[in-house]
Amino acid sequence: MTTNSDFNRPQTTVVLAMSADGKISDVQSSPAGFGSPNDKAHLEQQVAEADAIIFGANTLRSGGTAMRVVNPELLKQRESLGKPPQPIQIVCSRGGNIDPELKFFEQPIPRWLLTTSTGASYWQEGSKFEKILVFDTPEGEIDWVTALEELKKLGLQHLGVLGGGQLIASLLEANLIDEFWLTVCPLIFGGTTAPTPVAGAGFSTEMAPRLELLSVKTIDQEVFLHYRLQRQ
Template identity: 30%
Template sequence: MHVVVNAATSADGKLSSRRREQVAISGEADFDRVDRLRADSDAVVVGVGTVLADDPHLTVKDDALREQRRDAGEPANPARVVVDSTGRTPLDAAVLDDAATTYVCLTESAPVEQRLDLADRAELVTAGDERVDLLRAFAALQNQGLEQLMVEGGGELIFSLFDAGLVDELSVFVGPTIIGGRDAPTLADGDGFVADFPELELADIERLDNGVLLRWHVADEAET
């Protein structure tokens, strides 16, 4: 399995404002890049916080890219994965429509009623007791044939994936704006590291729109 984290941040590293509402950071060139990355992926992954804040559809927007997927024998859109420990995904969420298969990763402690309701609209992956065990969940997704995963946030999930050693690449578009705010979400929130920080190897720098795209490979632990 290959896991690519993709995000857009302000120049000061924020994903959004303290209100956790969508903020226009990227331009058209980056939107096109993200669409191509989705089209090249087997699944797009987000945390439930992103679903609740943005209600994303997580589908390929460009007709030509969807047609290329069909020509290759793939569904028009990649699968969608929501990491949702307690089953908070709204039943009318855009990611639960019929545009693509959706997997919801839950825990054993998720309420039965929510599990039953979500099972009517998505494939359920149960991994962990109180929090989703990402290693087990991603292993289950791989068993479903999902090898190339694109993670689109949010910061809590991204930190947890780095903490679990599951990230292979990180792509960040840094936009020309300042958001600020001690309570505004950052690229990697969660508990944070105090030692054994993940090491990144810079792979590419590209000017895009009025910002910059940075691509890193995550170094193997054995090499750091």
């Protein structure tokens, strides 16, 4: 992950695995698990480099757990940098409707909730979440710009964004994504409703975010693509 001192917010890096036809899950939105051990090691490396991991409530509901750092070398790496063993896990949910019985709430990880006033009404700080961050727009959506500025003030320099498509779309629309790591896996999901890396209303050709390819790496049957967002 690279840094940019001009940003008054954390550096943001999306990390996703997708099928060869650009799907991040099948039509049943099954938990992501189709990547190889190489991809899982790559994901853990990116998680280990982050101060916090941010993901949408649907992504949490699908998998039920957080992506933790378990590799001893990566744990030592974090320790050498003065970081806690695990990055903060930040769930984003406008409505706050998250099952408190998910295994996620039993994991030994720091948990924050980023939500609206409506979503916060379902939770009390200190019960399941160590911190509840509330950022409302007048329309009742999450104010992403203010939210990320506050995360920077709280000491977070790097955010790993692990999906889903709606969260990534919201961050892209607000010009808050810096880099993408996309692993292309050798399978085809198909399906009109199968989720893709970026959901939302979409972008026209003229307005589509442009990417700069930083690196391409092939390991066995998977391709690891590293992009940086081009700033207009």
